[in-house]
Amino acid sequence: MKMKTNLNLNLLAVLAAGLTAFASCSKSDPAVIDPPVKPGDSNESLADSFFEKVAYKGAFGTTDWTSGWVNYEPNKTAYSTATEELSGEIATDRTLDASKTYLLKGFVYIKSGVTLTIPAGTVIRGDKNTKATLVVTMGGKINAEGTAAKPIVFTSNQPAGTRAPGDWGGIIILGKAPNNIPGGTGLIEGGLTAPYGNHGGTAADDNSGVLKYVRVEFPGIAYTTNNEINGVTFGSVGSKTTVEYVQVAYSGDDSFEWFGGTVNAKHLVSTANIDDIFDFDNGYSGKLQFLVGLRDPKLADQAGQSNGIESDNSEKVFDSSPRTRPVISNMTLIGPGNTEVDAKHEYANLWRRGSKMILANSIFINMRYGIDIRDKETGDALTDKTSLIKNNIYQSFTAERAVIADGSIPSFATVDLLKTYLTTNNNTFLDDAAAKNLLVNPYSLTAPNFILKSASVAATGASF
Numbered sequence: 001m002k003m004k005t006n007l008n009l010n011l012l013a014v015l016a017a018g019l020t021a022f023a024s025c026s027k028s029d030p031a032v033i034d035p036p037v038k039p040g041d042s043n044e045s046l047a048d049s050f051f052e053k054v055a056y057k058g059a060f061g062t063t064d065w066t067s068g069w070v071n072y073e074p075n076k077t078a079y080s081t082a083t084e085e086l087s088g089e090i091a092t093d094r095t096l097d098a099s100k101t102y103l104l105k106g107f108v109y110i111k112s113g114v115t116l117t118i119p120a121g122t123v124i125r126g127d128k129n130t131k132a133t134l135v136v137t138m139g140g141k142i143n144a145e146g147t148a149a150k151p152i153v154f155t156s157n158q159p160a161g162t163r164a165p166g167d168w169g170g171i172i173i174l175g176k177a178p179n180n181i182p183g184g185t186g187l188i189e190g191g192l193t194a195p196y197g198n199h200g201g202t203a204a205d206d207n208s209g210v211l212k213y214v215r216v217e218f219p220g221i222a223y224t225t226n227n228e229i230n231g232v233t234f235g236s237v238g239s240k241t242t243v244e245y246v247q248v249a250y251s252g253d254d255s256f257e258w259f260g261g262t263v264n265a266k267h268l269v270s271t272a273n274i275d276d277i278f279d280f281d282n283g284y285s286g287k288l289q290f291l292v293g294l295r296d297p298k299l300a301d302q303a304g305q306s307n308g309i310e311s312d313n314s315e316k317v318f319d320s321s322p323r324t325r326p327v328i329s330n331m332t333l334i335g336p337g338n339t340e341v342d343a344k345h346e347y348a349n350l351w352r353r354g355s356k357m358i359l360a361n362s363i364f365i366n367m368r369y370g371i372d373i374r375d376k377e378t379g380d381a382l383t384d385k386t387s388l389i390k391n392n393i394y395q396s397f398t399a400e401r402a403v404i405a406d407g408s409i410p411s412f413a414t415v416d417l418l419k420t421y422l423t424t425n426n427n428t429f430l431d432d433a434a435a436k437n438l439l440v441n442p443y444s445l446t447a448p449n450f451i452l453k454s455a456s457v458a459a460t461g462a463s464f
Helices: 376-383 415-424
Strands: 084-086 101-104 107-110 115-118 123-126 133-136 141-145 152-156 170-174 209-217 221-224 227-229 232-235 242-249 256-259 265-271 278-281 287-294 309-312 327-334 347-352 358-360 363-367 369-373 388-390 393-396 439-441 449-452
Touching (some): 133 141, 170 209, 232 242, 278 287, 369 393
Parallel strands (some): 084 101, 101 123, 107 133, 123 152, 170 232, 209 242, 242 265, 256 278, 265 287, 278 309, 327 358, 358 388, 363 393
C-alpha cells in the first residue's frame, strides 16, 4: 500500500521490567540456541515449529541459499522468444510446457476451482503494452514449483539491455483467509474489478497453491495513482499456500506486499526495487524467515518514500481486527548507502497505523534512517507485550536519526526511552565501520555475498 505523505519519525520505548530475561541468555557458543520464551511473552510465536532455530542473526549463516537460482543481472539474460500466448481466463486445469516460452498479455485470471501448473524451468514473459498480470483468483491455484537448477522465470518481454522496472504487472494471488477490511471482503489494488479482484473470508488455512524457486523480474506498475501492482501481491492468502525461494528483481513498486491473510514464507529475495521491500497491511499475520533485500541507491519511489519494512494495520481505524502482526526472524536488509543516493530512500523499519509486530534476529544496515514506530495503537502493543522488537542489528548513515522520537506517543516520548526499550531487548546499533565487518560483500548490486564474515558479531545472539 502506498502512503504518499512523508510523516515525522516517532519512536518508542517500554519499561525494562519483565523483559530482562531476553538480555540474560548466553551468546558465547554459536551452536547453542536460547530456550523458547515463557508462554505469554510477546514473542511466543517464535517458538513455533515453522522457525528454524539458528544461532545467527540475519538471513544467512555460512551458506548462500541464493546460489544457482537468483539472478542479480537479469537485464543481461537472453531469454527465448515467446511462441505461445497466455491471455484472458484460464477456466480449466492447465499444465504449461517447459520447452516453450510464453507471452503473458493483459490480465490473465486463474478461475476458482482451476489449477495452473508451471513446470520447473518454464519462462513466461510479460507484455509491456497490456500491463500483463497473472491473477490467481479466490478458489484458484497456481502450482509453480521450480528447482534451484531450473527456476521458473517471470520476466519482461523487452529485449536484453532495455528492460526496466515496471515493464509488466506482476503476480497477484487472492485467497479466502481473514483480513480487517470492513465486511471481510475487499478489492485488491492494481486495477482489478469484481469479482476477479475480490479477496477475503474466514478460511485461515486456505490453499492458493505453490510458489517455489520462482524469479519475478521487472514487474510492478502504478496502474493508476495510489493503485499499484507489486512484484508479488498476496490478498488474504491462507496458511496452506507454499511460498519459498522467490526473488523479485527490479520491481517498479513494492517487491512483496501482503493484504491480510495468514500465508507463511521462507527464503524471499528482493533486489533493486523502487518502493518498499516488504509491505504489510489489513491484518496480515503470517510467519516469515530468511528474507533478504538489497537497494539500488539510484532507484526510489518519487511519489512517496522507499522503506525496507512498511507495515500498517488499517489506514482509517488503527485498532481494526484482526491486527496486522507479521512474525519475522532472520531478515537482512541492505540499504542504498550515502553515495549518490536518492533522497526518497528513508526507513529501515516503518511501523504505523496500529500495526503489531514480532521482529527478531535481523540485520538492517546502510540505511538512511533506522526504526520508526508511529501512533498510540502501535506503541501500546509494545507496552502490553503483544509486539516485540529484539535481537536486531541496526546501522544508518544518518547516525543521529537511527533513533528518533517526537513526543507523539505518551509512553515513549523521548529518544532515551526508546533506547532503553531497544537495548533491553538486545538490539544493537553499529557505526559504519562496524557494519562492514558483518557480511562478506553485501553492497554489490551485481554479485552480493550476504554470508557472515569470520568472527562476525551476527554469528551469535539469535533466540526463539
